[in-house]
Amino acid sequence: MIIHHIGLAVTSKSEVNRFYETVLELTPDYQFRIEAPLARQIFSDSLQAVDVHMVKNETVALELFVHSDAQPPVLGHICFQVHNRRALVERARQGGYRVDVIPRENADLIFVFDHAQNRFEIKE
Numbered sequence: 537m538i539i540h541h542i543g544l545a546v547t548s549k550s551e552v553n554r555f556y557e558t559v560l561e562l563t564p565d566y567q568f569r570i571e572a573p574l575a576r577q578i579f580s581d582s583l584q585a586v587d588v589h590m591v592k593n594e595t596v597a598l599e600l601f602v603h604s605d606a607q608p609p610v611l612g613h614i615c616f617q618v619h620n621r622r623a624l625v626e627r628a629r630q631g632g633y634r635v636d637v638i639p640r641e642n643a644d645l646i647f648v649f650d651h652a653q654n655r656f657e658i659k660e
Contacts, residue, residue, distance in 0.1 A: 541590070541597035542614060545606035547652045552589045552600050555650040559627045560616070562591035562598065608653030615657035621646060624658055 546552060556562050567589045575583040587602045596616070618624055628635050628648040638645040646658045 539596075541592075541599045543599040543601060544654050545601045545603050545652055546650060546654070547602075547604055547606050549587065549589070549602055551651055552591065552602070554631055555628075555633060556589075556591045556598065556600060559624065559631055559633060559648065560591075560656070561624075562593055562596070565590040565592050565597070606652040609655065613647070613655035613657055615659060617659045619660070621658050621660040624648070 546556075552564075557564065567587065570578070570586045570588060572583065572585045575586050579586075583603075589600045589602065591598050591600060625635055625637075625646060625648065633651070634649040634653075636645075636647040636649075638647075648656050648658060650656075
């Protein structure tokens with residue numbers, strides 16, 4: 537089994553560009569709209585139409601649902617291994633995104649967050 541894609545809620549279209557493309561360096565693939573009747577069948581009876589943006593690189597694809605009431609996950613997170621963790625952290629800080637560094641004896645834990653508070657653990 538392989539993961540085809542991971543779906544996340546984001547608070548705005550600008551978040552797709554600012555965080556996912558600029559900070560995580562994912563490439564836009566395509567976008568589409570899920571109309572309200574189907575959105576209600578899949579997710580919630582109260583959901584309206586949702587714009588969806590697919591972003592990816594050679595190893596991961598994210599399906600980003602633009603929804604102004606996106607709720608932050610409590611324990612869930614995605615862990616990315618990157619070639620230059622310091623550069624990613626710098627891009628996140630320059631973009632005004634939250635970066636948590638948790639000192640540990642062997643290696644610090646680093647988490648970056650988009651504005652919907654989706655949590656990304658960053659390893660090198």
